[in-house]
Amino acid sequence: MARWPKPTEGSWTEHFGLSTEPISYEDSISPSFYELEREAIFKRAWLNVGRDDQLPRNGSYFTKEITAARTSVILVRDGSEVRAFHNVCRHRGNKLVWDDYPGEETHGVCRQFVCKYHGWRYGTDGQLNFVQQEDQFFNLDKSQCGLLPVHCDVWEGFVFVNLAEQPAQSLREFLGPMMTGLDGYPFGLMTERFTYRAEIRSNWKLYMDAFQEFYHAPVLHQKQTPPDWSGPALKNGFEAPHYQIDGPHRLVSTAGIRLYELPENMRKPIEGLTRSGNFGPWDPPELGEMPPGLNPAGCDPWGLDSFQMFPNFTILIWSLGWYLTYHYWPTSYNTHIFESTLYFVPPKTARERLALEMAATTFKEYGLQDANTLEATQTMLESRAVTTFPLCDQEVLCRHLHKVTGEWVDDYRRGIEVSA
Amino acid sequence: MLPVEFSGLEPFAAKWCLATERERYAERLQSTMEEMQAFYDAAMACGEAAIAYCDQFSLDEMPDQAVNLMNLLYSLIAISFSIECWSQPRVPDTGAAYLDLIVEPAR
Numbered sequence: 458m459a460r461w462p463k464p465t466e467g468s469w470t471e472h473f474g475l476s477t478e479p480i481s482y483e484d485s486i487s488p489s490f491y492e493l494e495r496e497a498i499f500k501r502a503w504l505n506v507g508r509d510d511q512l513p514r515n516g517s518y519f520t521k522e523i524t525a526a527r528t529s530v531i532l533v534r535d536g537s538e539v540r541a542f543h544n545v546c547r548h549r550g551n552k553l554v555w556d557d558y559p560g561e562e563t564h565g566v567c568r569q570f571v572c573k574y575h576g577w578r579y580g581t582d583g584q585l586n587f588v589q590q591e592d593q594f595f596n597l598d599k600s601q602c603g604l605l606p607v608h609c610d611v612w613e614g615f616v617f618v619n620l621a622e623q624p625a626q627s628l629r630e631f632l633g634p635m636m637t638g639l640d641g642y643p644f645g646l647m648t649e650r651f652t653y654r655a656e657i658r659s660n661w662k663l664y665m666d667a668f669q670e671f672y673h674a675p676v677l678h679q680k681q682t683p684p685d686w687s688g689p690a691l692k693n694g695f696e697a698p699h700y701q702i703d704g705p706h707r708l709v710s711t712a713g714i715r716l717y718e719l720p721e722n723m724r725k726p727i728e729g730l731t732r733s734g735n736f737g738p739w740d741p742p743e744l745g746e747m748p749p750g751l752n753p754a755g756c757d758p759w760g761l762d763s764f765q766m767f768p769n770f771t772i773l774i775w776s777l778g779w780y781l782t783y784h785y786w787p788t789s790y791n792t793h794i795f796e797s798t799l800y801f802v803p804p805k806t807a808r809e810r811l812a813l814e815m816a817a818t819t820f821k822e823y824g825l826q827d828a829n830t831l832e833a834t835q836t837m838l839e840s841r842a843v844t845t846f847p848l849c850d851q852e853v854l855c856r857h858l859h860k861v862t863g864e865w866v867d868d869y870r871r872g873i874e875v876s877a
Numbered sequence: 878m879l880p881v882e883f884s885g886l887e888p889f890a891a892k893w894c895l896a897t898e899r900e901r902y903a904e905r906l907q908s909t910m911e912e913m914q915a916f917y918d919a920a921m922a923c924g925e926a927a928i929a930y931c932d933q934f935s936l937d938e939m940p941d942q943a944v945n946l947m948n949l950l951y952s953l954i955a956i957s958f959s960i961e962c963w964s965q966p967r968v969p970d971t972g973a974a975y976l977d978l979i980v981e982p983a984r
Contacts, residue, residue, distance in 0.1 A: 652980035680962050727957035730924045807931035818954050821976050822968055829974035
């Protein structure tokens with residue numbers, strides 16, 4: 458018996474017009490499919506690379522390695538503009554901005570970028586300003602040798618790049634009404650951050666799948682709650698009150714609980730002491746009215762909304778006044794870099810700071826459990842001993858991600874055939 | 878290292894007053910359950926008083942002893958999972974997994 462009403466079609470899966478048949482994970486274990494994804498998705502979709510408060514003043518910059526798209530990008534504050542360039546010197550192709558190890562990301566503040574190799578200098582607007590021994594060159598037109606720009610736009614403080622020569626859609630069109638329903642959320646107030654990073658030995662979509670269904674939560678995370686909690690949770694299983702799909706993007710919204718009203722046997726002692734836990738600090742900051750795109754099912758109490766933005770970016774907003782992001786950066790068909798940042802309003806007191814520490818520490822304990830199943834899944838998918846897998850209605854978003862990925866790859870293939 | 882009111886926690890200070898998450902997590906993994914249980918019992922018993930003590934100060938102007946007490950409370954949070962959930966230092970079944978905290982608040 459469903460605890461939440463299903464759409465009239467009888468299931469979320471059918472409501473969104475998705476197949477209910479078992480799915481193949483060939484798209485997550487095939488090196489040749491990954492090569493297509495690099496062109497079809499990572500060189501065409503808008504990719505979030507960070508937040509604009511990482512570029513606080515003129516000349517602030519950071520680099521982003523986008524291995525899947527075979528490039529590295531420089532993001533830089535140039536006056537009021539955020540600009541993006543391919544991180545390559547126009548002279549002999551050296552990577553322009555890096556420290557110690559060429560493959561590692563870096564950040565800082567500068568007036569201009571100077572190539573380590575022969576000293577060519579570029580302004581934060583990308584213009585080539587200085588060439589060492591310029592008179593030795595032949596017909597060199599400096600105005601034609603600026604850094605190669607990358608399309609870049611900012612939405613609600615999130616900085617996006619698009620590596621296509623001409624993006625098919627503007628960022629705002631690509632975001633669509635579901636994502637832009639978050640317009641006005643006070644992201645800018647939440648500047649206290651904890652960033653986690655790991656290399657994961659699985660295809661990037663497997664980790665997206667892990668965090669776009671909560672069907673696993675009562676099982677995999679059973680021991681993170683006292684038996685009086687986890688027993689009934691396991692027996693009842695998980696159901697989300699609301700799913701939403703808009704273009705290539707997805708959303709799951711969950712109901713919440715008022716943790717501070719729970720009896721002590723339902724929570725851990727450290728949660729009672731710190732008044733914080735997996736859902737975040739129990740005494741949230743006052744943030745005012747929330748944008749209409751949040752808590753779309755009108756749950757009271759509400760838990761969280763997880764916005765899964767195609768291809769590889771998640772914004773997860775908790776009812777307790779904070780949010781986190783996930784990024785999944787493919788490095789091969791069966792490895793990726795996982796990054797997560799937790800964002801909070803800066804604490805004013807020691808008690809508030811300790812509540813943040815508790816939320817962040819809890820996040821890591823959960824994340825470690827999620828991360829380790831992925832290598833185990835990847836290796837056995839690659840055995841191809843089993844080739845189709847049944848997904849339930851609570852895994853509807855996983856189904857959608859794999860479908861959309863296939864569609865983008867198919868579109869790309871058709872484009873190649875037409876132009877050939 | 879700690880305010881005199883918390884002299885009961887002094888035996889744990891040298892081991893657990895650690896300024897970064899990386900140090901605290903590493904210390905947890907290399908400690909025995911007996912060591913962590915003793916620290917947990919002592920720190921939980923005066924946890925509320927310790928938080929109230931630190932709360933007297935602004936986060937930017939904390940005396941060293943209060944900073945040490947904060948770091949001890951961060952360690953208490955870190956090891957509480959070993960005590961309250963896992964009955965072992967490490968999260969079960971996470972032999973190969975890691976999640977490095979690469980940006981953390983300065984205080």
